[in-house]
Amino acid sequence: MDRVNQKSWHDQAVAAARAGDNQKAFELLRHEIVFNPASQAATCDGFTLCARSGSWHASKLAVWAIRLNPLFVSGWRNMLSGLDKNKVAAQRRAIARHAVPLTIGNGPDTRRIGEVFMGLGDFSRAARMLSWAAFLGPVDVTLWFALAQSRFQIKDHLGALVALDKARDAGLPREQELFWRARLLLATCHYDEADAVIDQARQTSDVLAARCRILMHTARISDFKTGSKPPSR
C-alpha cells in the first residue's frame, strides 16, 4: 500500500474510518505507525476511530502500538483525559472498554477508566477497575469514595462498607459519609442503625435532609409482611 496523492496513510485512514471501513482504516494506520513510529496522533486517532465504531481492531491496535513503542501511552492518556468531552455515551463506553489493556499496571490510568465507567453507570466494570486502582495506588479519598459507591451499586455491601470506612479515614466530608452509610445500612436491613445515622444526617444540612427524605421512602422487610422481622444479610 502506498501513499496516494501525497496524503499520509494517517489521513487516508481517518477518511476510511469516517466512511465506515474500519478494516481499511486499521491497515492504513498500521502502515503509518510502522513507517512513522513517532506519530502518537496516528495511533490515538486510529484507536479512537476504531473504538468509537465498536471495532475489535481498537483493542488490537492498542496492544500492538504499546508493544511497538511504550511512549505511545502518553498519547492515550491525553485522549482519555478528554474523554468526558465526548457527549455520546455509547462512544465513551466503547473507547473506555477498548482502552482497558492500556491501563494494565498503572494505577492512575486504571482509576481514570474506572471513573469513566462510573459516569456511564457501568458499576460492575467501575468497581473492578477502581479496585485495581486502589491496589496499584496511589489512593486518596476520592478513589475510596468512588469505590464505595460502585460497590454499593453492584450490591457488594461489605466491600462498599470497607471502602467507605477508608474514605472516612482519608477525610471524606461527614455528610457524604453519613448518607452513604445510611444507604448501606438500609440495604443490609440494619434498620435501627440506619435510622440513627439518618437522624444525624438530617441535622447536618438541608440538602442532606431532602435526600434523606427520599431515601426514607424505601420499603423495609416488615412492610411486606405484617409482623415479620428483618432477615440478617
Added chain:
Amino acid sequence: MTKEAETETGGGSTPLPKFDLAGRAFYFLVEDAGRELNARLLMAIQLSTRGAEVWIGQQLWFARNFAALKPGIALFKGMNMPQVANMRAARLAGHRTVVIDEELFGLVDNSGKRLHDNRVVRHCDLFLAQGNNQKNFLERDIGVSSDRIAVTGNPRVDLLRAPADAAIENVSRTLRETMGAFILVNTNFGAINPHDQDSYNYFRRCVSIQAVDPTDPISMRKFHDLCEFEARNLEAIAHFIAEIQDRAPDRKIVVRPHPAENPDSWRDAYADDDQVVIVEDNRHLAWIRAADALVHTSCTTGLEGYLLGARVIGLTPDPESEWSQKYLSNKVGEIHTEPKSAARALVGQRNAWSFETDAIRDHLHFQPGELASDNVVRALIGLSRTLPSTREASHREPSFQSFRASQRQLDQMSVTEPDLSRRLAALSEALGERQGNRIETIDANVFRISATTGSDT
C-alpha cells in the same frame, strides 16, 4: 390513490388485503419482552405475510445500528427523552419513526407531560394513539397535528381476546397443573422497592430521564406523593395476604412482583411461609388466566386481567388520590378500599363477572371483531409508502455494532430463537395464519423475521 391503497389505509374492521411489501423493512424496538414482544409478533406475522422483513429485538441494539440498516419503519415504545434521542438517530439514518406508547397503556390521564419529551413532535413521523383521550392529549398538550395521529388501540389488547388469546392457553394450563388453585397478587412498587436497592436510586433514574425535576417543588411533591401512594398500597397488600391466610389457610397465594421491583424483599419477607410463593416470570397473562383471581394495587395487569375475562380485585386504600385516579385498572373489576373486605369477597362467593367497557371506552379504543394490530399494520404500511422502494438487502456491510446488555436489560429483554419461534408459531396458529416464517438471529436478542419461501420449506 388506488383502491387497494384506500383499503389499506382506511380504518374499520375490513380484513387487511394482500399488499406486496417485498423489500420493505420494519424495525420493532423492544424494551420489555413480557410486555411488548407478543404484541409486536402479532404485527410481524401480518407484515411478513405480505413480504416485508421485520426486525425485532433489544431497543438499544437498534439505537446503535440505525446507520447500518436499510431505511425502514422504526417502531418505538415511548416518548420520553431517551426514546426521542433514539428517534432522532433513526431519522438521521433515513428511517421513518412511529411511536406507540406502552407506558400509557392502563393510564387515564396520559401522565401529563411526565412521560413526554416535547421534541418528539420534531422527531416522530406517526403517533399511534390507544384511544381518543390520548389523541386529544397529543394534539392539545404536545402539539402534534391530527394528520400524524392514528387511533389504533393497542395490540396488547388483541392478546387478551379471541382468537389470539388461545396462545396463552397452553402455558396457563401447565401453570394450573403445576401450581394447583391459587390467588395471584401482582404488585407494583417500583418506587419504594426498586430493583436497584433504594428509593434514592429510583429518584436518580427519574431525574436522569427528566421524569422528575429536582428544582421544581411541584415535581418533587408528585414524586413524594407517588412514594407515599405506593407505601399505602403495600400496607394494604400485606394486610390482604394476612387476611387470606387467616380465612383460608389452604389457599395458595402467588405473589408476582413487578419487573421493576426487587423480588428479594418479597422472598425475605415470606421465606418461612409455605402458603405464599414468590414468582418471577414474565408470562404474566398466562399467570392471570391460570389464577382463581387477580388482586392488584393500581397495576396495569388489572386492566389486562379484566379484558382477559379473569376475576380482578383492585385494592385502592386511597381511591380519591391523584395517583389512584390515574389508573384505568381502578375503573374496572371489583374495587375494595379495605383489605378485609377484599379478602372476604375473595374467599366468599364469586361475583357475577360482567364486561362493561363504558368506563374505559375513551381511553382504550377497541371494537368487537377488530384487531388493534390490524389498525397498526395499516398505519405502518401507509407510512412505509413514503420510503423509497428498494429490494436491496436490509443492511449494509460491514457488520453491526454489538450491544452488551446489562443484567437488568437482560431480565427485561432476553429471548432465544427457539422461544421466539414457539411464540410465533402459537400466535400464527391462533390467528389462522398458514404462511410459515423464517427467523434469523442477527445478534443477541435481535432477530429478523420473514416469510418462508418455497426453497425454505
